[in-house]
Amino acid sequence: MTEGISRREALRLAIATGLAGRFADLSRVPVQGRPVPSLSQLAWQRDELAMFIHFGVNTFSNREWGEGKEDPAIFNPTRLDAAQWARTARDAGFKAMILTAKHHDGFCLWPTKTTRHSVASSPFRGGNGDVVREFVDACRHENLRVGLYCSPWDRNSPVYGDSPRYNDTFCDQLTELLTQYGPVHEVWFDGANGEGPNGRKQEYDWPRFWAHVRKLQPDAVMFSDAGPDVRWIGNERGVAGDTNWSTVDPSVVPVPGMSGDAVMRMLQDGDPSGSAWRPGETDVSIRPGWFYHPAEDTRVKSVEQLVELYFTSVGRNSKLLLNVPPTPEGLLHDVDVSRLIGMRRQLDALFSVNQAEIVRRNWRQAPNGSVLELTLPEPRPVSILEAREDITRGQVVSQYIIEGGNGESWTTLARGTTIGYRRLHRVSPVTVSRLRLTIEDAVGPVALPGLLAWRGN
DSSP, rough: OTOOOOOOHHHHHHHHHHHHTOGGOOOOOTTTOOOOOHHHHHHHHHHHHEEEEOOOOOHHOOOOOOOSSOOOGGOTTTTTTTTHHHHHHEEEETOOOEEEETTTTTTTSOOOOOOSSSSGGGGGGTTTTHHHHHHHHHHHHHOOOOEEOSSSSSOOOOOTHHHHHHHHHHHHHHHHHHSSSOSSSEOOOOOOOOBTTTTOOOOOOHHHHHHHHHHOOOOTTTEOOOTEEEEEEEOOOSSOSSOOOOOTTTTTTTTTTSSHHHHHHHHHHTTOOOOOOOEEEEEESSSSSSSGGGEEEEEHHHHHHHHHHHHHHHTTTEEEEOOOOOOTTTOOOOOHHHHHHHHHHHHHHHSSBBBBOOSEEEEEEEEEEEEEEEEEEEEEEEEEEEOOOEEOOOOOEEEEEEEETTTEEEEEEEEESOOOOOOOEEEEEEEEEEEEEEEESSSSSSOOEEEEEEOOO
């Protein structure tokens, strides 16, 4: 059995792949020459949902990007309750949370020794506050994986632009975050890079940063345009590509912050011939902005929009990182919480019941490709189709078709290119007695895929 997989998840995978009763026979040998995920990347993907928490001086200045000149005294959440954030995330089905420990304004949410521009200079908790500590403790209490975002761009630091000195400072900040708060599952970077107070542009030492994280938190995955473990999906709309390879050519996006058509194609689509396993993370905010703004209380995404984001991210071989910004009081807004719980209820309704039972499975090679055919005990209505690959062996499918049958005839229900960890299709309700997944093209030998169907609502 694969390390790190629960008995319940193993049984579900066995049923999905048509191997219930002989799961131990499932080969875990990677497809020759194909990259495969690490155990940390597997855990990251299987979580499916993570919540982003954008919180800092911008919350109080009502801005998206601070200037770095904000008075720390404005940071004073009077009812900060990280436990409420974590409870909401857990109740909504999220498995991880990521906090903006430092955004571009340079204000640190922990009492750092690297700058006075931090919570230690604010009235929060009488100058003795540590938002990172409260966040980490709340996550652990709710059994959520911990993620931290530390912006490399720092509009407050007087040495930003003096590249060697600032790179030392940034590594010192990473050391504090990654040695004082226990295990960190995801370290989140972006490539934002502007002029510093001295008018000079900073040259980030990304190889040094990545190696430093790997040394201090070897089990963490690192996110950025260039990974090295998880890549940005190329937009902030919550939409992964219809074609989405978890493999990339790392030479196309060697560092964060690059632009151009080739870069965007690699971020959005990946590369079937890529030498690195670097799956895409799909980030989007529940509101128009990333930080809380009172004027956006009436513009929170609806339950239906949030459910659709699940299908366009998790359902396209990605992971959804949904931002939910706390208010100046330090609480998630009631509207946001209500929408998140509504999303969870609707997803549960779609996936927890009415899974089509299978009475016979047939996996065979055919002239037009590999075919998995499923026979149902009786005709059933279906409206959601799910295909999966065993990504512990890599990702190989590059073209497929799913058909439904009644009697002797077959009707095309869905078709696509990549499958990967999970591929979801919402289709017009149709009654079928048989389902057929045909792998029409692949970049390597195809392991027995999974195919499931739900009636949905």
